[in-house]
Amino acid sequence: MALLVLLAAVLVLEAAVRADGQTGFLSIDCGLEADDSYPDDLTGLTYVPDGRYIDGGENHKVTTVYRNKWWGPDTRTLYTVRSFPSGEGQRNCYSLPTDIGSKYLVRLEFLYGNYDGLDSLSLKFNLSLGVNHWNTVSLDTIDGNDDGYNVYEVVFVAWASWAPICLVNIGQGTPFVSTVELRPLGILPYPAVMGNVSLSMYDRCNVGSSPDDDELVRYPDDQYDRFWFTDAYTEADPLSTNISTQSTIQPSTEFAVPSPVLQKAVVPSGNSTKLVFFSDQLDALLHDHFVILHFADFQNKKSREFTVSIDNGVQSSPYSTPYLKGLSVTGGWSSNSEGKYNFTIAATATSALPPILNAYEVYGRIIHDNPTTFSQDCFLSIDCGLEADDSYPDDLTGLTYVPDGRYIDGGENHKVTTVYRNKWWGPDTRTLYTVRSFPSGEGQRNCYSLPTDIGSKYLVRLEFLYGNYDGLDSLSLKFNLSLGVNHWNTVSLDTIDGNDDGYNVYEVVFVAWASWAPICLVNIGQGTPFVSTVELRPLGILPYPAVMGNVSLSMYDRCNVGSSPDDDELVRYPDDQYDRFWFTDAYTEADPLSTNISTQSTIQPSTEFAVPSPVLQKAVVPSGNSTKLVFFSDQLDALLHDHFVILHFADFQNKKSREFTVSIDNGVQSSPYSTPYLKGLSVTGGWSSNSEGKYNFTIAATATSALPPILNAYEVYGRIIHDNPTTFSQDCKLAVSIGL
Ligand SMILES: *[C@@H]1O[C@H](CO)[C@@H](O)[C@H](O)[C@H]1NC(C)=O
Ligand SMILES: *[C@@H]1O[C@H](CO)[C@@H](O)[C@H](O)[C@H]1NC(C)=O
Ligand SMILES: *[C@@H]1O[C@H](CO)[C@@H](O)[C@H](O)[C@H]1NC(C)=O
Ligand SMILES: *[C@@H]1O[C@H](CO)[C@@H](O)[C@H](O)[C@H]1NC(C)=O
Ligand SMILES: *[C@@H]1O[C@H](CO)[C@@H](O)[C@H](O)[C@H]1NC(C)=O
Ligand SMILES: *[C@@H]1O[C@H](CO)[C@@H](O)[C@H](O)[C@H]1NC(C)=O
């Protein structure tokens, strides 16, 4: 009941509640004695000793400051260090608590400060993330210009419930560390980060601020506590001019670069119409690099339009900087054998103003040889109406189902008695034998509180099998579902004339905005609400790009195209590691007639959408000589006024060229795609609208394609808008904005 008590308390206190900050932030002051936790003056964050997170090592205090003019001496967090005297090759690892599938930044700071009395001129040791090399720490105190300080950051997706961050002795000095900071990145995209690729920060620059400002921007200005440095490893040419504003700039939801960073910028000096930045060092880390540029306009509102090109590569389409709003542009991975990089921002011919640059980030790539996958560890599977202590492993999936008493107040337990149709997979499914029902008046809500991690993406699925649990032999039942305070969908169950089985399933994909998500059943006067199962599945790094703090996806159709409905073969966990349901029956029709094809060959899922091989092994191609596939909805649904379509492809026919374009709702035709042989490929459209809630999509072979188009699976979602945009912060105070 703990969750419900929390829920009730939150509701009563409404916006007055202000939780005691920093949930999700872990700030470690290494070498601190046990119990010496303290709030840092600069940030207000609480720093804790490191004893709980590491074994071994010695505590020391810095004694010498090698350079006056730097911000270190004011920084209490750097006064103590933990050092690891050991032989070459030895590793010492911090174990940091993480949530599988969530994105994190880890930052390590090092201030030598002659803690060992040896007055070393230079020290080097390596860092690793798990078993993979991350970077080499290099510290110098030579001739007083260097201060023996450095900072290293890595961005990664957690593959387990802890992340090992290791210091490796490479025979060039004793490894030590001053601070270790763990910051969840919530919904920040950092699109290059995946299960097998992490980002090692090389440069994150607050362009246009003087290094003499000594003004590091971090938390609380940056809600994710990224460090925005004033000094940089990148040079500008031609000479640029620093400009700044006092006006507040609204950060983009996407990268949330803080206003104090965007308030400073550079423009070209003189009459130049371009800015060229290039690296002034060689760095092996940067053989593969990833550049992110951040823009915001704060000059007079004349038009400013420019293109971007990285490493003299393809010139982008033109961007316009929004006035007093952030805009971020990411390139792809780019390679250079020497580890050099550069980027050019050039005004278009029609731009009234020269280009601008407010901030940028450059990352190197860490490859994880053992791709890290996410397991069912964090699944929550609830068999509603089960008696307390009746948990059991499900035969079909091996997943453990638990009773629902901990997640809901009220309701009655019942058992189904009647199966309305023989030919369906329900009767074999123990999870559907019991239900919890909520006899109540019209307008009443009953909510399950599901435990979530703020900023993580989840799928929640509810199944309903009426099964005459109430002895009333109802022909039809309707009630609503809501996610938080927002309408999600209407449950509709029929048992009329034995064709319908009184079963249905509903899924929603959302980003958690608090440490629990309320999923509610709402009585609308058309029958008593009940539910058979509630399943919560973290989606880890699956993109589902349409999901944001203020937009969730309500599943309408997720179809394993090309399989016969008679197969009764629902694909789910363990085939799908995220336990999405891939249905064989569909609400979408194909025209012209299509032919089902299939293969026994294993198909490698894409890392992006991870559609399982058994789904991709079945597909349709057009019948006869047709060179296109047209799919269209056969129902009207208010939910689909705004809809989002995802198409999944994989080729398994003879290796001739297959190339096609995609268009959704007769909209813009995409650039041509080629299906990789025995590998998954997914294509997402944008949001598309139709006043009747109809949708369609066309896949058409290009003129040069040897083969007709193919389609292996698709997903269609409706949109749930959250009126109170949900944002993510270092504390829980926003959790209350939902107020039921
Ligand atoms: C230390 O890092 C360097 C590159 O920065 C690498 O060449 C070397 O192999 C690493 N040594 C160990 C023991 O990981
Ligand atoms: C302008 O900003 C750059 C860093 O972006 C800095 O190196 C330079 O000193 C600044 N110039 C002035 C005049 O402040
Ligand atoms: C800038 O352009 C103006 C007019 O086109 C010209 O008079 C001036 O000399 C130019 N200045 C420089 C520094 O190129
Ligand atoms: C930018 O990078 C490309 C590719 O590495 C290189 O050919 C070009 O010379 C670089 N330009 C500058 C200004 O550094
Ligand atoms: C129930 O859902 C329908 C749409 O599916 C909506 O029109 C109606 O307002 C909802 N009723 C309540 C009480 O949420
Ligand atoms: C969601 O929020 C972002 C920024 O806060 C906004 O640009 C977007 O329009 C919002 N979407 C909806 C559907 O309200």
Ligand SMILES: *[C@@H]1O[C@H](CO)[C@@H](O)[C@H](O)[C@H]1NC(C)=O
């Ligand atoms: C082909 O697949 C569709 C579903 O994608 C199904 O409705 C149809 O019955 C299948 N046809 C055959 C001959 O199996």
Ligand SMILES: *[C@@H]1O[C@H](CO)[C@@H](O)[C@H](O)[C@H]1NC(C)=O
């Ligand atoms: C990461 O994994 C995906 C598929 O598992 C693969 O396509 C991609 O090349 C991998 N990236 C690296 C750098 O190994």
Ligand SMILES: *[C@@H]1O[C@H](CO)[C@@H](O)[C@H](O)[C@H]1NC(C)=O
């Ligand atoms: C398919 O094309 C072939 C050759 O172009 C033609 O002979 C045949 O009649 C066509 N079949 C159909 C069903 O259109």
Ligand SMILES: *[C@@H]1O[C@H](CO)[C@@H](O)[C@H](O)[C@H]1NC(C)=O
């Ligand atoms: C597809 O959708 C568009 C836009 O809603 C509509 O104009 C067109 O008739 C539809 N086509 C089919 C085949 O349903």
